[in-house]
Amino acid sequence: MVMLTEDLQYIRAADLKKEKIKSYNHFPLDLPVVRNFDKITFHPNVTYIVGENGMGKSTLLEAIAIAFGFNPEGGTLNFNFSSYDSHSELDEYLRLVKGVFRAKDHFFFRAETFYNVATNIEELDKEVLGGGKIIDSFGGKSLHEQSHGESFFAAFMERFQGEGLYILDEPEAALSPLRQMSMLARINELVHQGSQFIISTHSPILMAYPHAKIIQLTEDGMSESALEDTSHYSLMKQFFEDRGRLLHHLFQ
Numbered sequence: 001m002v003m004l005t006e007d008l009q010y011i012r013a014a015d016l017k018k019e020k021i022k023s024y025n026h027f028p029l030d031l032p033v034v035r036n037f038d039k040i041t042f043h044p045n046v047t048y049i050v051g052e053n054g055m056g057k058s059t060l061l062e063a064i065a066i067a068f069g070f071n072p073e074g075g076t077l078n079f080n081f082s083s084y085d086s087h088s089e090l091d092e093y094l095r096l097v098k099g100v101f102r103a104k105d106h107f108f109f110r111a112e113t114f115y116n117v118a119t120n121i122e123e124l125d126k127e128v129l130g131g132g133k134i135i136d137s138f139g140g141k142s143l144h145e146q147s148h149g150e151s152f153f154a155a156f157m158e159r160f161q162g163e164g165l166y167i168l169d170e171p172e173a174a175l176s177p178l179r180q181m182s183m184l185a186r187i188n189e190l191v192h193q194g195s196q197f198i199i200s201t202h203s204p205i206l207m208a209y210p211h212a213k214i215i216q217l218t219e220d221g222m223s224e225s226a227l228e229d230t231s232h233y234s235l236m237k238q239f240f241e242d243r244g245r246l247l248h249h250l251f252q
Contacts, residue, residue, distance in 0.1 A: 162193030
């Protein structure tokens, strides 16, 4: 399998059904990402959605995943459980443009609810006699018996199989900088195996994947950005190049 092109990608675009919106005065329609929504055309390989807290990154990613058919708390398309019904209704206002070709593998990864996915796997596997347990596709070791970061990485390294659509919400949450670089390498492997990624992140390391599309969300709307022009990169660069001056101003 080769890298996907625009003719082969699994999700091509996302747009807002503005004709359905009567008011922007309640959640999630009052979020900056919704109030200033522009049609998103996804990169066939890797698209990043970035921005400060409160812009609506995770809510948008959740809506994309649900509109595609994923469980709100994450997992594969076959997962159907609810630990706490907290997802927004944004998916009802979202229109996805799917590609002609279908992915063979699918996974929606949410850092904040991956514990719930792990618990659901254990509950389902209790009902299985003998082999063929779900946890086998994650490396065979209980995700609850690993550190947070190790369980995340088990999903990325073991469960993701290629030719897949992978929607990831802040996957760096439990990963060290070294693991984040390993994650970049894994993304590259899977991209070259015909996979498409849509990722929300705060990590400039993860944003560094070559030729990816970075969509930055601000109070004024959304725009495509180079890595070096994102607020995340600029702030981290400023911090490490002139840490003393920044800390001086912070501590005043």
